[in-house]
Amino acid sequence: MKETFPLDPIKRLKEMEALVLKNGKRAYYRFRPAPYYGGVSTADAVGCSFLCPFCWNYSRNQDPGRSLEFYSTKDVAKNLLDIAGKNRFNRFRISGAEPILGPGSLDHLVEVLQIVFREMPNAVFIVETNGFLLGWKPELISKLRLRNIQVRVSVKGVNEQSFEILSGIDRKYFYYPLIALREMRKEGIEAWPALMNLYFTEDIIKKFEGFLAGYGIHAHLEREQLEAYGFVLRNMKNRGLKVDGIKLKPRPEIHSRPQGSSGRDQRGGPRGRGRGGGPQRGPQSRDRGEPAGRRSGSPPGRRGGKK
Secondary structure, eight states: OOOOSSBOHHHHHHHHHHHHEETTEEEEEEEEEEOGGGSEEEEEEOOOSOOOTTOTTHHHHHOGGGSOOEEOHHHHHHHHHHHHHHHTOOEEEEESSOSOSSHHHHHHHHHHHHHHHHHOTTOEEEEEEOOHHHHHOGGGGGGGOOTTEEEEEEOOOSSHHHHHHHHSBOGGGTHHHHHHHHHHHHTTOEEEEEEEOTTOOHHHHHHHHHHHHHTTOOSOOEEEEEOOOHHHHHHHHHTTBOOTTOOOOOOOOOOOOOOTTSOOOOOOSSOSOOSSEEOSSOGGGOOOOOOOOOOOOOOOOBOSSOO
16 A cells, blocks of 8 residues: 555545455454563454554554454454463453544444453453544544443654654644543543653653643553564654664564464564554553643654655
């Protein structure tokens, strides 16, 4: 799929959902245990409304047509529950892509959650999202009012300019993930922001935390860490981002896709990350309010030239 940056996320949402959702079944390429959040049963999906240069699943989200294997909600839940049972996990997530591309994919997600909660009443499901659709159509948020659900929103940038550079999306959509966060918290849904902090100084991050609080988002800001594989650094460099001094991470092992819907868990590969990198904190370390302040205007470091 050929992109012209910055992308239109509304157009991309529709294109992606049409590719990765068929008759209520969603495209996934792997199921695995992961070590984050104290151990989490993970389903890796494909198809995202953003195209972040630091994404560890970039190629599958750039061209999901190469990674399509569709699973019903029952099959997804079974795979996740099997992994949880073998590893004594009670935490679950969908990672690797955007789980909420439109009403259809949201319904698929909610049904997976409902099956998991029915089979394991003490389960906790962590929804990793960029929050765009929920900010654009906040009337959909009520569907997520389920027990034991926690929502991690990757906000990408601290202002319009850095958001565009780090998400690939037009800067005018910067506020939509923030609207989603604010409205979810109003609805009583546990939600918190996450930020790839590689290109931001501690002072900029503190100012952004103050901005979030002033915007009505009183939640701890999770710091995402870069998974610096060679292809990730190449993608970042192609977008004009500085990569000098970033230590290269060894290429992950290649693993086959799960076979059919057998429920066999797939181990290994890039482990336990959100789309941008590894969560640094579990859900239990959030909800610390910050004083109100002004948003920083400093963009991430870039090389010269137009994207």
